[in-house]
Amino acid sequence: VELLSQVVISGITLGSLYALVGLGFVVIYRATKVVNFAQGEMMMLGAMLALYLFSDLSIPYFAAFLLAVLGCGMFGVVLERAAYRKLLNAPVVTLILATVAVGQMMRAGVRILRGSEVSRFPSILSAEPFLIAGVTVTPLSLSIITIAILLVCAFMLFFRKTRLGKGMEATSENRDAALLVGISVNQTFSLVWAIGSALAAAAGVLLAPLIIITPEMGTIGIKGFIGAILGGFNSIPGAVAGCFLLGVIENLGGVYIASSMKDVIAFCVLVLVLTIKPQGLFGAEEGKRA
């Protein structure tokens, strides 16, 4: 039982990070129908930026966190204006490929600027483990779970309750109708990319002390995508739940079946779910629009 709860707790820690990245995927997808494959790289950029601000410029942790997230959000807007808006009327595949290209450029850019050096984010909270009911946890992982869940909730409330958020929802439902009722679609798109990028950056900064910072660390971001698909790509709560689930499944499969197979197991579950319920576990069926 101890092992089981340990496995679940560690899975949730992972899952909370997947959820942040996954949420970013979904936010952008719902509004623009684009799967942004540069999310992982944005995550990496967030971590790099925070590391630079925190270690090199000695800015306090929370300020560095905020600045990195804001910076990446702004960078997301710039990307949308410079690269994606011009492609708005191109086939969605073109746009998706553009995000792949942007991701590669970001990775290469960081490698040129910083080299392929490995760095570790000095964690502000202690990683000294302690026991709760036989389960080993660290203040670090607990705080990651808490912050991630808080952020996810905050954004979900934002979409449900605020005017801006509702405008974004409306745009994702029907672009033309939203325009007709006076929502600026361009502004909404900028906002969508800003939020998506900021979420990825937040995940990156939180993840940084758990792994190590390299230009390649973004590859873990793809797990957020898989989690979101698992839960339902068109539903925000569904995607978030899917990401948590993915983290737990990976760990369960890894511990109780075979550790080197944990990715395979996660993918098998994904394929199985999609065969039975193509819209994802918690996804709503997408109505065909006339």
Next chain:
Amino acid sequence: MTKLARRLGFAVISVLASVALGPIVRAEPGVTDTEIRIGMWTPLSGPVALLGQSARDAVRLWTKEINEKGGIHGRKINFIFYDDAGSPQEAQAAIRRLIDQDQVFMLISGSVSGSTLPVRQIVTREKVPFVSSISSNINLMKPFSRYIFRIYGNEDVQAYNILGWMINNEKVQRPAIIYNSNDYGVGGFQIYQDRLKTAHQVASVAAERYNPGDQDFTAQVLRIKAANPDGLLIYAFAQEAGIIVRQAKELGIAAKLFGGGGTSTPLLQRGAGPAAIGFTAVLVVPEIPETSTNPAVVGYRDKLKTAFYPDGFPPGRPSEYDTAAYAAAMLTQATLEKVGRNLTREAFVDMLETTKNFDTGMTFPISYSKDNHEGTTETEIVKVGPDLKWQAVARSGGR
């Protein structure tokens, strides 16, 4: 008529002369009256650039010193190097260029295993002597090649020695292993399995593998924790090992931690932080290049600094790839001096094979023979101290 006859006569004589004298006057590739061309392909960019930059700087420094002294037997060294970015394809291209276009006499140092193994066939076929100082893959010598020589202990030797240290010196009774599923990790795992059974009579309590590029090892670490080992061998590259060490501590593993040759670099502490303290690993050279007080290493550090880094070394430098490449260059120099003015590739290889206990202080003493081109079976055991720096603990292994 007589003119024509004379001309014909000349032609005949010169043809005969060139046939008869051909083998003697035919120029050896890469050797002229005034220079010897030495080539290197190595990663100078990309994720493993540190290794190649170390090797290149070392040989460049040596070249400068030799040439300032007037060369070897009147011939200056012309050192030619290309960047392969650690990619097998670019390594192939670079090798072709070095051998066909630049016509180098010999190759030095080489690249990471992934970019050295694919070119070993060309090197052997073209009969170019190659003194290797980066790759420790056992397949570099399989099948045996007359032209390839290695400067430090191979992967087998590294695994033997760290395992011996773990069981004999640290008295580990319940060993466990976590390893990368690539050639390097699986090779280490096989030796772990074999040696535990045949040499140490101790049973492994857990063996977990992960895939290259993995960034989270929670599942593996939890399974290992459940098996309750008292020693864990991490057969991984330093980046991953850094995360594994940290996660092992965070998830409450109390076992002593050990690492193969891939982990004994400063990258480990950068990934693991304070969790790395006490981590014990195997190192292929006897001295830790950054901190050693051995006169040979200190001398190298000082010369390197004045020559290329007056404002201070980049992170991770000088590395063991610095000192190993410099030792390879010194071995080359000693051999060239012994061969003398009549320099051929075959004569160079013959002379290299007579090397006995060549000791620079920067690597372990190197010996070769007609059928053994592995320079040494010795390695160093190193440990991360409380100041997060590597410390030398003991020599282990031997012929």
